[in-house]
Amino acid sequence: MFDWLKDRAKERSTWRGLAILAGMAGVAVDPTQVEMIGYGVAGAIGAVETITQDKPAEA
Template sequence: MKQYILERLKEPSTWRGLVLIATALGAKISPDQAEAIVLVGIGIVGLIGTFTKG
């Protein structure tokens, strides 16, 4: 199981998914700053896509 998790953490799609989940949770926690949280999350996903294969 540990090896499986480590292999998944090497995949860009895993990191994009984690960032998007964190962004969604942040939007619910702080509605006054939801737009900023979403923009940062989307920016991070864009960076992950730019600098990784996949």
């Protein structure tokens, strides 16, 4: 089970999904700060995209 979690933590889609879910939770809690939540989600996705390594293309 722990190996499965480690493998999922290495995937971009996991971090994108978590960032989006966090943003959705923030909208439900405090809708007056939708713009700031959007910036936070975009920043989190941008950070993940920057620090994660692309898989090499299969030939």
